[in-house]
Amino acid sequence: MGKIILFLVLAFVAYIVIKGAARRSRPPSAAERPPELMVACERCKVNLPRSEALEDGGHFYCSEEHRRLGAG
Numbered sequence: 001m002g003k004i005i006l007f008l009v010l011a012f013v014a015y016i017v018i019k020g021a022a023r024r025s026r027p028p029s030a031a032e033r034p035p036e037l038m039v040a041c042e043r044c045k046v047n048l049p050r051s052e053a054l055e056d057g058g059h060f061y062c063s064e065e066h067r068r069l070g071a072g
């Protein structure tokens with residue numbers, strides 16, 4: 001009976017060790033990547049990712065409406 005309990009304890013310890021090793025070897029998460037360049041809308045000054053901004057004449061806008069209205 002004592003051997004079964006010892007085996008269960010060892011199995012549990014091995015499970016924790018393997019789980020911990022798997023967590024450490026994970027590839028870098030999205031949070032660890034460099035942040036995307038942020039730009040400010042010329043109209044309302046809201047910050048948004050470069051990839052989502054509309055560019056017009058070297059200026060960035062948050063929406064088509066603000067691009068049309070231009071810098072205010």
Ligand SMILES: [Zn+2]
Nearest residue numbers: 041044062066
């Ligand atoms: Zn805007």
